[in-house]
Amino acid sequence: MPKAKSNYVCQACGYVSPKWMGKCPGCGQWNTMVEEIYTAPQPNKGISDEKPLALNSIAIVDDERYASGIKELDRVLGGGIVKASLVLVGGDPGIGKSTLLMQMAGHAATSGLKVLYVSGEESPQQIKLRSLRLGITDPGLLIYAQTDLDVIEQQAHSIMPDIMIVDSIQTVYDPELSSAPGSVSQVREATARLMRLAKGTGITVFIVGHVTKEGAIAGPRVLEHMVDTVLYFEGERHQAYRVLRAVKNRFGSTNEIGVFEMHDAGLREVSNPSEVMLSDHQQNATGSAVVCSMEGTRPVLVEIQALISPTAFGMPRRMATGIDYNRVVMLMAVLEKRAGLMLQNQDAYVNVAGGLKLDEPAADLGIIMAIASSFREKPVNGLMVFIGEVGLTGEIRAVSRLDQRLNECARMGFTHCMVPAANSKDLRKYGTLSVIPVRTVYESLDMGLL
Template sequence: MREKTVYVCQTCGYEAPKWLGRCPGCGAWNTLVEERRSARPAKERPAAPAIARPVSLAAAAARPPAERLRTGLEEFDRVLGGGLVPGSLVLLGGEPGIGKSTLASIAAARLAGAGRRVLYAGGEESEEQIRLRLARLGVEAADLYLLADGRLDALQEAVETLRPAAVIVDSVQTMRHPELASAPGSVAQVREGTAFLLEMLKPRKVAALLIGHVTKEGTIAGPRVLEHLVDAVLYFEGERYQQYRVLRAVKNRFGPTNELGLFEMTESGLVPAEAPTKLFLRERSEAAIGAAVTATMEGSRPMLLEVQALLVPTLFPVPRRSATGFDLGRLHMLLAVLEKRAGLHLIGHDAYVNVVGGLRISEPAADLAVALAIASSFREAPVAAGDVFIGEIGLSGEVRPVPRLSARLAEAARLGFRRAFVPPAAGGRPEGLVGVEVRTVREALEAAFGR
């Protein structure tokens, strides 16, 4: 059995015959790690599928679509686009302790409770540890099988024996490919192991949920090709010590991307959050200084969020700017626009912006709410409790249109808001909601606070 030594980049998977300080593939420094590989044959490999033949689009459209595997967790099925597709690989990533295994366990139990045979393969826990976690969650399902083995050939044998409808792999970084001598979690193991699962499960129409670790930067550990191999990539987000968790889809071949699901961590495990659209406004005070509400779109769902701002005189030559849940670069831009176009002298103040509830706003439709919250804190004047602010702000101070405004306004009207500050020519308004069209950020400040 011959062995050879290669140096593999832990970021992009580039292979080099000798160690290099900088990876030629991605340019990262000190990411090449030594791996020893052997040419030993695999004990078993997935059976080679039959050679595919071309099929006309009309013939393919005539076939009945595959029935999705619904877990019964409404928020989880929503993010997936209606449930797991047979033969699909879904990658679930998140920080340690955020609840990935808990979510996967509940989904597996729901599927097994609906009469689907499910195999839970754990490479980092024993059968007793998995059983204890399921018992804590109150899971009792006869069709849920446990496999505490990190070898992929053992997983293949179990799949061939049980013929399950779905497989949970916890986690993909702990699985060991039979052909590779490198340690579990290395780039080669993760890449080849995922390809092994792809070749084994897709021809058998077995849905797979792969749990993945994340790096300190928040991305899924392993080569970037890992996210290209799977059909969907989900991120489980939230603070470990907070009550709510967010499930977000960043890639989905069978459903919408950027969809969002909300869960609440309780003593009995994760449960879908009730009334998620008004979840983050429950403890909002009526007339708080430095707070404004905006309506953002998370996939197909409008969400109303409160943005808070605090401005204090600085003690340093360069004012401090800090943002939680909002892009820091965009905060710098909004402060410059308010200084130049609205006449607010903010250069001598530290600025802090926070999105309540732990969510992160990534779209520019929240610009107007952030600007009003900053102005409210600067002027020590509260924003009216029944106002909602929707609009993007340009560098010349103009308020620009945003997509799907009607859905945002309808949700604001449903939650009892009375006025909506929107860009001009924004169309109709829902009943009970007064539209205030503002062309510039200066007009918005005058309409909200008076001259």
Template sequence: MAKKKTAFLCQDCGYDSPKWMGKCPGCNKWNTMVEEIIQPEKGQRRSFQTGATSQKPEPITKIKSEKEPRIDTKINELNRVLGGGVVPGSLVLVGGDPGIGKSTLLLQASSTLAESDQTVLYISGEESIKQTKLRAQRLGINHDRLYVHAETDMDLIEKAIQDVKPTLLIIDSIQTVFRSEVTSAPGSVSQVRECTSQFMRISKSNGIATFIVGHVTKEGSIAGPRLLEHMVDAVLYFEGERHHTYRILRAVKNRFGSTNEIGVFEMKEKGLDEVENPSEVFLEERSNGAAGSSIVASMEGTRPVLVEIQALVSPTSFGNPRRMGNGIDHNRVSLLMAVLEKRVGLLMQNQDAYVNVAGGVRLDEPAIDLGIAISIASSFRDQPTNPTDVYIGEIGLTGEVRRVSRVEQRVNEVAKLGFKRVILPEKNIGGWTVPKGIELVGVSSVQEALRQTTGG
């Protein structure tokens, strides 16, 4: 009898080694190497085509380009994140913390598509069909074209797909599915890689839009090999606190649309409701007249969003002052405080600083720099900002306020929500129509912006 060939695979990044190692060379994590049996595939190698008409190389000038057809999910926020709807034959990975609402969102999308005469197959590997039915009843979902199947064996799932011939396939979740040919346990690197490859072949060959639910690690990234995110067409993260009602759906990879779009939902008793105007949500609990608060206009894809930036600056009781950021990079907070100290003269070497983005949204664009600096200076001086002001601008290391993109869209959103004045880069003024009732104040440095707000 031939000896079985084994290898040690990292359960985080998929790195393989012929011998065990305590620390993975691929991701530098400890105790993630697990021994797995490697079996060579028998027979011919499987292949598939991703929409090609010929297996021969063709000049790009002779290839006909067609716009991808879209399936409307009837959920505008989901359509926005996907780039206009579901693309037939696409493979989408959805990740998020347990209990955040991934299954609820996909079940609601299944219902709306079934009502549009689309056939949907929902494969549940974590719940029985009766449990799925009870959850559907709570959400008010009941349709003949929505099929539910509780199965984890890849071969039986493939047979169910051939029988139902769905337009949309949902796998909840990929960590529970296994192939009998692979000897490792479900959820291992080999199983996740092989099962995802099989779903990709099925999806591309039959034009079935497939959504795969993935578990996340303690760090918030999708569990399994990094290869998983490279194989799929889109990666969506469902973010939010379990004890808060608002959820944010964010695309971190999308071959059919923008990767900067977000969709905002509110978790209610009857499921997830769309939030059409997130700016109102993020500003509804703002307290007027409080020091350390400012409003910024951030672009999330094609959508301008107004968000409150809160800062608390207080004397430190430690040798090294703390710099903390919630919803923004704390390194950016340290950089902006250094600019305020060097260019404006605010002594912050002995001050702790805590900066928070209200509403649970995460911002990472440079145009919010001016709002962060104004909030920090306002809290440091204990002088409140004007509640009808909005701040837009990127700050350089020399203290200059640099121009930003799409300023007209940002200002239009400001006018829609009733704000009166916008402090923005001087270079952005001119060449576009200013909404009625909005006063623009152009500034070229942080010092000028502070003189316009906190009086010095």
């Protein structure tokens, strides 16, 4: 029998130390080292019969996918639920992770699939009340309240469901480990066993992961490397709209998003995000500009709002919501240097209306137009969309997939669109949409402000 040993493991980053320390050397956090007892694994002296395979001898099998019944979820997953995959769903408390998976389970059970919903946080009666609120009553959905991983695996092998949902991974524990549920070793071992279960039996496993106050999945970082797909459910708890985003996907793109709206009866899909994001847009208001951002293969129109006011202190305040802060500071420096806007004594607040997060450079032109509009107290054309990346020399650089963006602008009823001149050579006619090519920041301000 191997001798049991104890180590101190950081619950934030997984750093292992033979002795206790107040501050973790790995992540720098205090009082996160917890003693965990483990047994050293026995070396495997057996010889495997498996041999390396030649690359050209490996047969390719197309991924078998299930339709989840939720088109926005299928879009983010890359076309549907892949059989025998392991999917991690993370998000803030109360954001709607369990609601989304329960609705997915209800649709899957209605389509004839066998679904096992394992809950370590709620009783079967609580889940029943939630399912009635969501209108889910199909007998193909099995509910099981359990946290012992051995018992869960036993039931999975006995029932052999098509889809199994574990809510949440931080509540499940391996009885062979002495550490508490939710610890680094428990989360790592539970995920590894669920991964072997999925790959060995063909069961698709969804696991729910709690997030830390920084927004990362709680537990060791290796958790995200082990699973096939990582989905983040984003949005404010007190706002109606939620965004489902894939940050890792072995079976599809990581650029797609799914947009949902929270109602009393659960989550509803938003098939036209542009209309939702611009529902409260006020035309000809100062400090407001509309941009077209590509979220995967989908163009989305969003409103950029900026408020510029003289600072009351020696150091002006800069604030950005939904946009990279450093990007906003850089664009303000370009406006000062290349367009002559004296912003060094102005407070600046920039926000993406609707709660969406923009991370592509094509929104640069809209950001500088919103800032300049608020600073000069001149509105932009309310029916104009701005598309373009801004360089440090003040040039408007070309962007990708402009054709799709302009089609979306025309469909939403906009009459003008300002684009980089480098992109305007091969553009066709887009109905009544007038395309305005610009080369520099100075030229865009001259043509875009009323």
